[in-house]
Amino acid sequence: MHRWFEGGEAPRNHDTDVERAAEELKQLGIPLEVMGEWAEPEPKREVSMLTLPMELRQSVQAFVACATQWDYLTPGLGKPIPMGLNYTKLESVLRLKGTPRRQWPEVFEDVRFMEAVALPMLAA
Numbered sequence: 001m002h003r004w005f006e007g008g009e010a011p012r013n014h015d016t017d018v019e020r021a022a023e024e025l026k027q028l029g030i031p032l033e034v035m036g037e038w039a040e041p042e043p044k045r046e047v048s049m050l051t052l053p054m055e056l057r058q059s060v061q062a063f064v065a066c067a068t069q070w071d072y073l074t075p076g077l078g079k080p081i082p083m084g085l086n087y088t089k090l091e092s093v094l095r096l097k098g099t100p101r102r103q104w105p106e107v108f109e110d111v112r113f114m115e116a117v118a119l120p121m122l123a124a
Helices: 013-027 034-041 053-065 086-096 100-123
Strands: 072-073 080-084
Touching: 053 086, 053 100, 080 086, 080 100, 086 100
Parallel strands: none
Antiparallel strands: 072 080
């Protein structure tokens, strides 16, 4: 999912994907209208760079690795409400990433801080 975060390939470019899809549809004789809203240009976003101190690297990587480990409360027909991270999964992430056990309490507190900042954004 976030391979670029650890130095892998960069995220794909929407405009390039649209151009490729349009070319393929043209070759197949399919009208471009089938692409619908997806083919509209993505709004340009301001890109900002964030430089993290090295001592936060493990904490941020652990938080990103837990991206799929959020617990949600799902009311009847309503929108799921994010409740927080599943901390037992965080322990598994720390073990699998080889984080030294003596650093776990500090990483845990950093992740809890990031979780607290992320919760209102996820709930919006």
